Amino acid sequence: MNKEKGITPQPEKREEKKKLSEERYDSKLFKQAYKVAKEAREIDRKRKKKQNILRVTLFTTIPFVILLLVILIVSLLPDRLEYIEAGKSSNRFEGVIDLEVQEPIVEDISISSEVSAQSVFVYDPKSGAILYEKESLKERPVASLTKILSAIVVLENYNLKNIVTVDLENIPKDLDWQLNLKEGDRITVENILKAMLISSYNDVAYIVANAYPHGGYDAFIKAMNSKAKRLRMYHSNFSNPAGIDDELNFSSAQDIAKLVTVARNYDYISELVRLSSDGIYWDSQGELESKKIYTTNQLVGSSSYVKGFKTGTTKLSGGCFVGYFIYPNEQELVTVILGSEDRFSDTTILERVARKKLLK
Numbered sequence: 001m002n003k004e005k006g007i008t009p010q011p012e013k014r015e016e017k018k019k020l021s022e023e024r025y026d027s028k029l030f031k032q033a034y035k036v037a038k039e040a041r042e043i044d045r046k047r048k049k050k051q052n053i054l055r056v057t058l059f060t061t062i063p064f065v066i067l068l069l070v071i072l073i074v075s076l077l078p079d080r081l082e083y084i085e086a087g088k089s090s091n092r093f094e095g096v097i098d099l100e101v102q103e104p105i106v107e108d109i110s111i112s113s114e115v116s117a118q119s120v121f122v123y124d125p126k127s128g129a130i131l132y133e134k135e136s137l138k139e140r141p142v143a144s145l146t147k148i149l150s151a152i153v154v155l156e157n158y159n160l161k162n163i164v165t166v167d168l169e170n171i172p173k174d175l176d177w178q179l180n181l182k183e184g185d186r187i188t189v190e191n192i193l194k195a196m197l198i199s200s201y202n203d204v205a206y207i208v209a210n211a212y213p214h215g216g217y218d219a220f221i222k223a224m225n226s227k228a229k230r231l232r233m234y235h236s237n238f239s240n241p242a243g244i245d246d247e248l249n250f251s252s253a254q255d256i257a258k259l260v261t262v263a264r265n266y267d268y269i270s271e272l273v274r275l276s277s278d279g280i281y282w283d284s285q286g287e288l289e290s291k292k293i294y295t296t297n298q299l300v301g302s303s304s305y306v307k308g309f310k311t312g313t314t315k316l317s318g319g320c321f322v323g324y325f326i327y328p329n330e331q332e333l334v335t336v337i338l339g340s341e342d343r344f345s346d347t348t349i350l351e352r353v354a355r356k357k358l359l360k
Helices: 011-076 143-157 189-197 203-210 216-230 253-263 267-273 343-359
Strands: 119-124 129-134 163-165 186-188 277-284 287-294 306-314 318-326 332-340
Touching: 119 253, 119 343, 129 253, 129 343, 143 189, 143 203, 143 216, 143 253, 143 267, 143 306, 143 318, 163 189, 186 189, 189 203, 189 267, 189 277, 203 216, 253 306, 253 318, 253 332, 267 306, 318 343, 332 343
Parallel strands: none
Antiparallel strands: 119 129, 119 332, 163 186, 186 277, 277 287, 306 318, 318 332
8 A cells, every 4th residue: 555655756757867967967067178178278379379479589689688798798898908099199109008007298308319210219108108209100111120010910820839831932032031941841830939039030920921820921911911900000011021121011110119019918929029049949851950049139138127129120221129128116118219320329328318207
């Protein structure tokens, strides 16, 4: 009787309701999952788009930022000139210096008429003060003073231990004052510079120019003139590395002073021009050759003040000489003599009078 009055649903109806419930559940879940996936894809797409924009922005702006930083750093560096500007004033000679520039000396020293040189320039390379000048912008042949510039070009393009194989091309047949190296001999740049700056041999200047690694002899001459322009040697031109007489090889007393102001900062050049003698060595057909060489600077060793620098003489140039002096109070003096009848006597007179001015 109780079974007949019970309310238990029919099995068929229960299954139908269960199936309908599962269908509703699956459909709803699918839509939710699809919506979430779609939103995730959209978020990922936007993220990748932002990353690409950021990447492009970085690649395009970083080089400009680096460039700006380099410009800023360079602008903050101390102003160290690589040259001297000639003719700015009558009492000041702007130079390449490592030390602080002092006030210029206005009053010129008085020089007696005993000085025979056609062009003279006397100045303090630390302060830039001109102490005396005579025809200092006149363009003249300067003989072996040319080798100072050649030595600078060599040091900026060679290693001292580099070996040069001797090539006698471009050397004039009537060239005087030679070391007389032979074709195929092998010699280091170090020994070439000794021969050039101590004894002022002419052939070695041509030999190192022939071996110039950036284009040979002609390129070496171009490098000399390019360096001269950078040093603002406006009254100079160079046609050979030794200073042999040529109408296209000339300079002025002021330009040579600029050159020496730079050259004195090259340690190896300063070392060589102070020596009274040295030995040089080279290989000739497998045999070691040597020669003792002596300075052409008669003032070396005459005083503790004398620190070099370079001699020069040819038929056209007359006697040429650059003197370099350092005093106990660390004052410095450079004297340039061109076209002199007695270059060492002229220099001695100039130095003595200038020293009194500098050390008073």
